[in-house]
Amino acid sequence: MMRKLFLSVLGLTLMMTFTMCKNESKSVSISVPSTPKEALAELVAGNERYMNEMSIYPHGDMERVEETAPHQAPFAAVVGCSDSRVPVELLFDRGIGDIFVIRTAGNNVNSEMVMGSVDYAIEHLGVKVLLVLGHGSCGGVTGAISEGGHEHGPIAHLLGTIRSDVSDYVGKAESLDEAIRHHTLVQVERILAHPHVAEKVKKGEMIIKPAYYDVHTGKVSLLQ
Numbered sequence: 621m622m623r624k625l626f627l628s629v630l631g632l633t634l635m636m637t638f639t640m641c642k643n644e645s646k647s648v649s650i651s652v653p654s655t656p657k658e659a660l661a662e663l664v665a666g667n668e669r670y671m672n673e674m675s676i677y678p679h680g681d682m683e684r685v686e687e688t689a690p691h692q693a694p695f696a697a698v699v700g701c702s703d704s705r706v707p708v709e710l711l712f713d714r715g716i717g718d719i720f721v722i723r724t725a726g727n728n729v730n731s732e733m734v735m736g737s738v739d740y741a742i743e744h745l746g747v748k749v750l751l752v753l754g755h756g757s758c759g760g761v762t763g764a765i766s767e768g769g770h771e772h773g774p775i776a777h778l779l780g781t782i783r784s785d786v787s788d789y790v791g792k793a794e795s796l797d798e799a800i801r802h803h804t805l806v807q808v809e810r811i812l813a814h815p816h817v818a819e820k821v822k823k824g825e826m827i828i829k830p831a832y833y834d835v836h837t838g839k840v841s842l843l844q
């Protein structure tokens with residue numbers, strides 16, 4: 621009898637909590653940035669909320685799913701690492717339809733596939749801000765600067781591509797963090813080497829920045 625009562629109270633509590641969470645998520649309103657500066661400020665503000673455990677988890681409900689179903693119009697693009705510790709939407713406290721995310725191990729853009737995705741975000745989606753987001757303890761860069769690797773096949777190709785951008789750091793494990801930051805800057809330079817992209821930045825139509833995610837604190841810092 622007591623067990624039955626306990627279970628029904630528990631059930632009711634869970635149901636109420638679920639309903640409250642659902643309602644909370646629905647009531648969240650978040651601004652839609654209209655300029656590149658505002659777009660960058662939105663990312664910075666979202667990361668502040670995340671790292672201070674004040675996330676509001678916007679744009680995560682079915683209303684947003686329906687709203688974005690006909691077409692996407694993300695205000696930002698992020699080229700990040702596939703690393704499971706760097707979940708882009710979470711660490712910028714954004715939701716569905718907000719950020720066009722390109723993630724590969726080591727966030728290197730030196731391939732047609734990756735650069736094609738970057739260009740799609742810029743040319744077709746018209747994102748107002750693009751971040752290349754390196755992060756602490758990156759396994760891709762760690763592998764690329766380590767000597768005597770035994771990788772082969774596609775992983776060797778991946779590490780070789782990253783290595784060519786951080787060749788000065790090969791064999792210098794103690795400089796890993798510097799290598800990660802340098803690698804991030806090189807990717808931004810590579811994106812800006814495309815004249816039509818550089819033109820957009822020059823005209824003030826978009827902002828492209830290198831950034832670094834600290835896996836200890838959750839903070840994203842702009843590198844330039």
Ligand SMILES: [Zn+2]
Nearest residue numbers: 701703758759
């Ligand atoms: Zn990584």
